[in-house]
Amino acid sequence: MENRGENLKLAGLAPVGVLPENQNEGVGSLLIQYGLPECRDAGIDAVVVLGDPGYYSRFGFERASEYGLGNEYGADEGFMVKPLTEGALDDADGIVTYQPEFQQDEE
Numbered sequence: 428m429e430n431r432g433e434n435l436k437l438a439g440l441a442p443v444g445v446l447p448e449n450q451n452e453g454v455g456s457l458l459i460q461y462g463l464p465e466c467r468d469a470g471i472d473a474v475v476v477l478g479d480p481g482y483y484s485r486f487g488f489e490r491a492s493e494y495g496l497g498n499e500y501g502a503d504e505g506f507m508v509k510p511l512t513e514g515a516l517d518d519a520d521g522i523v524t525y526q527p528e529f530q531q532d533e534e
């Protein structure tokens with residue numbers, strides 16, 4: 428992350444995908460609900476996601492801008508964050524940048 432809060436350890440949740448024939452069976456929810464505590468146990472402070480607020484809000488993700496976090500894609504309500512420990516984002520303020528792998532063009 429750029430700017431203040433550069434010592435924060437963030438993880439990006441992406442991509443989440445479930446085969447069409449298996450959607451709406453709870454698979455996506457299980458993946459996310461399993462992954463979040465794993466991230467916390469690995470020392471991650473907060474998890475960001477770019478996606479549909481209607482879906483990710485059910486896992487406690489909130490609009491990242493409420494925590495002073497922007498993103499490099501110009502997304503607004505679709506850019507969300509979930510702190511994994513209390514107060515993890517109290518001093519956060521800056522632009523979250525994804526690792527280079529996320530920038531690669533599809534071939």
Ligand SMILES: CC(C)(COP(=O)(O)OP(=O)(O)OC[C@H]1O[C@@H](n2cnc3c(N)ncnc32)[C@H](O)[C@@H]1OP(=O)(O)O)[C@@H](O)C(=O)NCCC(=O)NCCS
Pocket residue numbers: 442443444445446449450451452453454455456457477478479480481482
């Ligand atoms: C989004 C996705 C991962 C959800 O996985 P899933 O296993 O089908 O989801 P679950 O079974 O855990 O949850 C289903 C619930 O989520 C809701 N939901 C699914 N996609 C949603 C969306 N984009 N916005 C809001 N709600 C959504 C369903 O309506 C359902 O609601 P209900 O519990 O009230 O019936 C899956 O639909 C998918 O792979 N979609 C295509 C790829 C994609 O859009 N990925 C997200 C990239 S950020």
